[in-house]
Amino acid sequence: MSVRATARITAALDDRGVTSLPLLRGDGPLAVRRTRDTSGSGARVTVVGAMSAPLGGDRLTIGTRVEEGARLTVDSAAATIALPGSGHEPATYDIESSVGERAELRWLPEQLVSAHGSVLHMTTRVRLAPTARLVLREEQILGRHAETTGTLVGRLTVHRAGRPLIDQQTAYGPGAPGGWDGAAVLGGHRAVGQLLVVDPVFEERCPDARMLGDTAVRTPLAGPAVLVTALAPDARLLRTVLDDALDELLDVLAG
Template identity: 40%
Template sequence: MARLATEADPRGRTRVQILRSGWPLMLRTTLPREPDVVTGWVARDDVAQVHLTAAGAGPIGGDRLRLEVRVGQGSALILGEVSPTLLLPGPHGERSRTEIDIHVAAGATLAWLPELVIAAQDCRHRTDIRVTLHAGARLLLREEILFGRHQEQPGTFRQRLRVVRDHRPLYDQELAVGPGTPGWDGPAVTAGHRSAGTLLVVDPDGSAPAPATARAPHTAVMALAGPATMVSTLAPDTATLRRRLDTALARIVTGRRQATVQRSPRGAGPAGIRVRVPPRRR
């Protein structure tokens, strides 16, 4: 099991309290990000930055992986991944499993940005993600899934994401694709698209995104209690998928910045929030 925990020091600045890798999940502290949409949403200079990397291939059929993350009260963490995760079949047809347990304490902030998950042909995998948010906690979570490698059908993949806030369910979603899942590629699920992604933003101080967020095709926006916003999209390829999620996040951050400016006293700035949206490639 890999474990990561942050806390606020006596001066209120974030520091990494526990950094314990569990093969093949390796945790490493990393240099600060360049200012971008994510740092604009976090809006803190003392954020801890950690990346998860794999020390071996997989998960492979039969593997059982577990990651535990604790973001202590008043601290802030950006957790990313170095590379995509490729789910592979095992030699005996066994199912692999990943369990991720996240707790974000009162007044804490977590931006969790895992890289793409690729469900390779013949894999059998289940992922369970449980997120617990306490009063005033903020969460930015992005997930992206590719159904099989180039010109191959996906294996059997099932993922459940459950978020609880103040002991009440906020978001509970399960996706199942691949053989043995009737209708997974039909119009009610993936509609024949090769990739799917979700963006979940829980921000008690934020505001709902502008309706323009939903202009991208095959993209839905839902306002949740919290307040929180969920953006779900389907795309023919991963580049389009990431672009749509990045655009949605930029609009959410911009809406939060505008709301903060409106609440600030006359002459005050937007609480240090900086937003820089990379130019669109032509």
């Protein structure tokens, strides 16, 4: 039996200028908990998997709204593992976020693992106000240890001030367009990820495009944004590359 579950998160400034969470609700496998924000200037929410999901046929959605001036970090307690279900329908996992003026969202979940036999369609859509800031990390691990990957189709769409900033789709595994595992795409790697940083500061000073080692690249976008894409043989090395890239970008933002 498939599961339909939705989590809703709203972050807003209270009358003291502190980020509060007037809406924090999840059901089924999407349990959401307020956790300690080490920066001391915002709120942090951790998504805790309450059951195995997504399985084939499941429909999962997380909706996040960060209101004017608020700061929110969303992470997860563990990796999300896409598993095969009893039927033939794919699972879907939709992330919908909006970030208001002078607000900030850091979307930093743990890895998504595509287990053998699974089929998952994942979409991430973000709407940013002109002065909003975003840090978004996505990491996909294609197959568990010593197994081949499932089918994973992902789409990332970000609009800023009502205009498209990035709209890209990826597909891996059985049924994906031919060549996805070839030398021009993954080259045999099984960990793939990206880091998107959007900040108005990049309108004044934006890092140049450059390689970050042999299998990662930093690319400025047509807007105050930088995209880092990376491949690695495993999840640990992928995280190291993306963390190092984020540290460099935060140094630029700090001036």
